[in-house]
Amino acid sequence: MALNQSSKRDDLIADLVFLRKGRGLTTDRIFGAGTVEEACGGPQPAEVTRERLVSAIYALADSESRDALLAAYGLLPTTEGLPTLDARRKAYGRQANRGPDTLADREDAAIKELALTLLTAYYAGSPFLSQLPIPHGGYLMDYLVVTTIYRDRRFTEHQQRRRIISLVNGAASFKYVSSNESGSARTVLLDPRGCTVETEYVPGGSVHVLRFPELRRGDVHEFGFREMIEGSQAEEDVQLSDFAGQSFETPTLLYGQEVVFLGDKPPIIWAYQNLSRVERPSTPEKNEVLQFENSDSLRKESRHLYGGLFSGIAWRWQ
Secondary structure, eight states, rough: OOOOOOOOHHHHHHHHHHHTTOOSSSSGGGGGGGGHHHHTTSSSHHHHHHHHHHHHHHHHHHHHHHHHHHHHHHEEEEEEETTHHHHHHHHHHHHHHHHHHHHHHHHHHHHHHHHHHHHHSTTSSSSSSSSSSSSSGGGGEEEEEEEEEEEEEEEEEEEEEEEEEOOSSEOOOOOOOOOOOOOOEEEEEEEEEEEEEEEETTTTTEEEEEEEEETTTOEEEEEEEEEEEGGGGOOOOHHHHHHHHESSSSSSEEEEEEEEEOOOOEEEEEEEEEOOTTTTTTGGSEEEEEESSSSSEEEEEEEEEEEEHHHEEEEEEE
């Protein structure tokens, strides 16, 4: 599944830098910063987006960087209405007794932190019933892409690609838990990329700890692997229904699931989203029914997943 390789965080930072230029953070310029609008709650009056963005800026903990950014955006009395970034830096520089290079460094640091604040929606003015609560485990998942392969109605392997954004200093591992409905299957992770793997088998399935170089807050890291069932367990009886999905303890901005059927194709297949463990995969009557289009695979993308709920693709054989 092809994805834009730029990080949502990087796109957001680029738009926040754009809003610093020219006349600064004026309401009419909000329309040119699409990722900022999306992070602040989606399509809405520009005045609402602006107020939410200002609220997120005031939530920044580092007062020096925060005030430098407020000044650069034209949100302080000493810089409001000044037509250029250079003019605003000079005006605030006289007040703070700092040069333009120092102020630029502070602004850049504040913008990076502001992007994380917006993505996690942890500020007083965040959208009501915010789509992304404080992430569990210190990460935000920029994307998760899974290709699941079935051959002759039997599971063959998962292929996963993930990109995480660290929200803490010192992050060095990610825990991936795998199980089936009976809890009996043990899985192995092969061809790890961007990580090393340590596996523990427990009564409920397999716990894979993926380790990578230590990350600091704001760092972006990509990793991936193939997952297969260990040994003879791959020859389990064919199920009359099955599904390929994930639970989302770590809030995820984009989840792409592809299922490839080599051999028989199921006649009934549907996508489900944000279900509890006991609800999944529900029924096609209550969800989006999918159709094959001249290929052996089906794809579905979902956005803003969180809360430990399950999403994915399910099917039924006749």
